[in-house]
Amino acid sequence: xxxxxxxxxxxxLLLIIFIGLVIFTFVFNGMSFSVSNMDSNVPYxxxxxxxxxxxKSKYYLSKGGVSIDIERxxxxxxxxxxxxxxxxxxSFYVVFLVxxxxxxxxxxxxxxxxxxxxxxxxxxxxxxxxxxDYPVDEPLKYKETLNFRFLPFNENVKSITISFNYNxxxxxxxxxxx
Numbered sequence: 001x002x003x004x005x006x007x008x009x010x011x012x013l014l015l016i017i018f019i020g021l022v023i024f025t026f027v028f029n030g031m032s033f034s035v036s037n038m039d040s041n042v043p044y045x046x047x048x049x050x051x052x053x054x055x056k057s058k059y060y061l062s063k064g065g066v067s068i069d070i071e072r073x074x075x076x077x078x079x080x081x082x083x084x085x086x087x088x089x090x091s092f093y094v095v096f097l098v099x100x101x102x103x104x105x106x107x108x109x110x111x112x113x114x115x116x117x118x119x120x121x122x123x124x125x126x127x128x129x130x131x132x133d134y135p136v137d138e139p140l141k142y143k144e145t146l147n148f149r150f151l152p153f154n155e156n157v158k159s160i161t162i163s164f165n166y167n168x169x170x171x172x173x174x175x176x177x178x
Contacts, residue, residue, distance in 0.1 A: 059176060062101065063169040071097045071145060073178060075152070091127065092153060092178070094162060096146040097134065105141040106131075114164040116150060118157040119175075126150050153178065 043049065060069035074093040100106050109131050116124040129148045133139035146166075153160070163172040 059173045061171050061173070063171065064167060065101050066167060066169070067099045067101055068096050068146070068166065068171055070173065070176065071095045073176060075178060090152045092150045094148045094150075094176075096148075098131075098144050098146050098166070100142040103142045106144050108167055110165075110167055111146075112165040113170075114148070115162075116148075117161045117163075118153055119159045120154065120157060122154070122157075124150055124153070 057069045057071070060067065062068075072093075072095045074095070076091050076093065078089040078091070079087070098106065111129060114126060114129065116126075118124070126148045127150060129146065132145045132147060134143040134145050148162070157178060159175045159177050161172065161174045162176065163170065165171070
């Protein structure tokens, strides 16, 4: 009998704690607490700034219902040294974000006349290029990344111009710093 009374007491106590937590969650769910002063960090014309092409790089072109902008430029230094082999596997990557502006799935991956010209006048062709889903975990189907890989450029190269034809439209991105 004493065990039964103790068990009932524990159950009532847990029930009261549970109800208290539920009430606490509902009451304080909408409240938030901030330590920083946001008013001093936000520009006065924030609404005008957000109306522009927010999230687009300054290397952005739109033609034929497709927008392409540079997501990142990567100069990768990668050296292999093992007891049985060694070598330089360094490369230069340019990653573009390709988006169908009508939100239709991208199905055509035609790239033609791809070339890069550096500020010294040298012309380069890519080692390879490929399309990847964007984002990788849950693809949007109307956005993809276009990845170009090149051999490393000369040390004196400061900028490049990338030109290619995608779905019948010429895209030229000038003076990209590297």
